[in-house]
Amino acid sequence: MNLTLRIWRQQSANAPGKFVNYQVRDVTPEMSFLELLDALNEDLLSKEEPPVAFEHDCQRGTTVCQLSMRFFKDGDSLTLEPWRARAFPVVRDLIVDRSAFDRIIQAGGFISAPTGSAPDANAILVPKEAADTAFDAAACIGCGACVAACPNAAAMLFTSAKITHLNSLPQGQSQRDQRTLSMVVAMANEHFGSCTNHGECEAVCPKEIPLEFIGRINRDLIRALWHRHREPLVISGVVRQPFHEHAGAEEERS
Ligand code: SF4
Numbered sequence: 447m448n449l450t451l452r453i454w455r456q457q458s459a460n461a462p463g464k465f466v467n468y469q470v471r472d473v474t475p476e477m478s479f480l481e482l483l484d485a486l487n488e489d490l491l492s493k494e495e496p497p498v499a500f501e502h503d504c505q506r507g508t509t510v511c512q513l514s515m516r517f518f519k520d521g522d523s524l525t526l527e528p529w530r531a532r533a534f535p536v537v538r539d540l541i542v543d544r545s546a547f548d549r550i551i552q553a554g555g556f557i558s559a560p561t562g563s564a565p566d567a568n569a570i571l572v573p574k575e576a577a578d579t580a581f582d583a584a585a586c587i588g589c590g591a592c593v594a595a596c597p598n599a600a601a602m603l604f605t606s607a608k609i610t611h612l613n614s615l616p617q618g619q620s621q622r623d624q625r626t627l628s629m630v631v632a633m634a635n636e637h638f639g640s641c642t643n644h645g646e647c648e649a650v651c652p653k654e655i656p657l658e659f660i661g662r663i664n665r666d667l668i669r670a671l672w673h674r675h676r677e678p679l680v681i682s683g684v685v686r687q688p689f690h691e692h693a694g695a696e697e698e699r700s
Contacts, residue, residue: 447473447474447475447515447518447519447520447521447522448469448470448471448472448473448520448521449469449470449473449482449515449518449520449521449522449523449524450467450468450469450470450521450522450523450524451467451468451469451470451482451486451523451524451526452465452466452467452468452523452524452525452526453465453466453467453468453498453525453526453527453539453540454526454527454528454539454540455498455539456528456536456538456539457496457538458537458538459535459536459537459538459543463536465525465527468486468489468490470482470485470486470489473485473515473518474515475514475515475516476514476515476516477514477515478510478511478512478513478514478515479510479511479513479514479515480510480511482515483498483500486498498539498540499537499538499539499540499541500526500539500540500541501540501541501542506649506650506651506652506654507651507652507653507654508652509587509589509652526540527540528540528541528542529542529544529590529591529593529594530594530599531590531593531594531599531637531638532599532637533546533593533599533601533636533637533638534546534590534593534594542590544588544590546601546636546637546638547588547590547601547604549632549635549636550601550604550605550608550629550632550633550636551588551608551629552632553628553629553631553632554609554612554621554624554625554626554628554629554632555608555609555611555612555625555629556612557612557617557618557620557621558620558621559617570616570617571616572615572616576614576615576616577615579610579614580610580611580612580614580615582655582656583606583607583608583610583611583614583655583659584607584611585607585653585654585655586603586604586607586608586611586653586655587652587653588604589652590604591647591650591651591652592604592646592647592648592650592651592655593638593647594650595646595647595649595650596639596641596644596646596647597639597642597644597646598638598639598640598641598642598644599637599638599639600638600639600640600641600642600647601633601636601638602633602641602647602660602663603647603648603651603655603657603659603660605629605630605633605663606655606659606660606662606663607655607659608629609625609626609629609630609662609663609666610659610662610663612625613625613626613662613663613666614662622666622669622670623666623669623670623673623674624670626663626666626667626669626670627667627670627671627674630663630667641660645657
């Protein structure tokens with residue numbers, strides 16, 4: 447089959463971009479989307495034109511490496527453009543800078559554990575339900591489709607998956623409050639919008655991360671803020687004092 451690709455071309459971050467139409471001929475149903483772009487790039491290189499720079503793209507329940515051409519028919523026209531979000535500036539063509547996600551993970555996507563020899567298996571028992579939840583959350587591949595699909599360019603689904611992954615495990619409990627606050631603060635410091643419950647993120651997520659995880663981090667955030675009444679927390683290197691400076695004195699009186 448023959449397909450028309452309408453592709454966003456942009457030489458660099460600061461250069462103006464525009465859509466360019468390309469014809470790709472003799473596409474077979476077995477080809478993957480990435481192979482389709484490879485075929486286009488080979489054609490462009492043979493004409494000494496710059497190839498299309500791309501990373502990947504995803505749709506609901508399917509990463510682009512799993513997407514084959516059998517989903518399309520002869521004569522179809524496909525539009526390919528980079529993720530559109532202020533927090534993801536375009537680097538070139540279809541490639542965007544997603545380092546904002548890395549900074550959110552660096553803020554708390556870890557547990558602190560003593561180094562040394564490997565712990566005995568089953569030294570810490572993990573309930574089946576917690577293991578299943580953590581496993582589902584860990585499926586997030588950080589692609590950014592949720593941000594691009596959201597009308598507000600919010601990163602709540604991604605952040606909720608990363609926080610839920612560790613907050614639901616016994617090993618993640620000691621830093622649960624600090625992790626939640628640090629990662630939510632890191633998210634707020636990037637150029638992401640606010641969640642207003644559109645649900646577009648869940649609709650496009652290739653790993654089917656559920657909206658339920660956003661509810662979980664909202665609950666964890668309330669929990670962490672409530673605990674701040676009683677003890678100071680370190681957030682991104684800053685010691686935050688409890689909201690109520692005299693809370694301790696009131697407890698002593700009671
Ligand atoms: S939550 Fe889904 S859409 Fe968002 S980054 Fe993770 S895998 Fe991609």
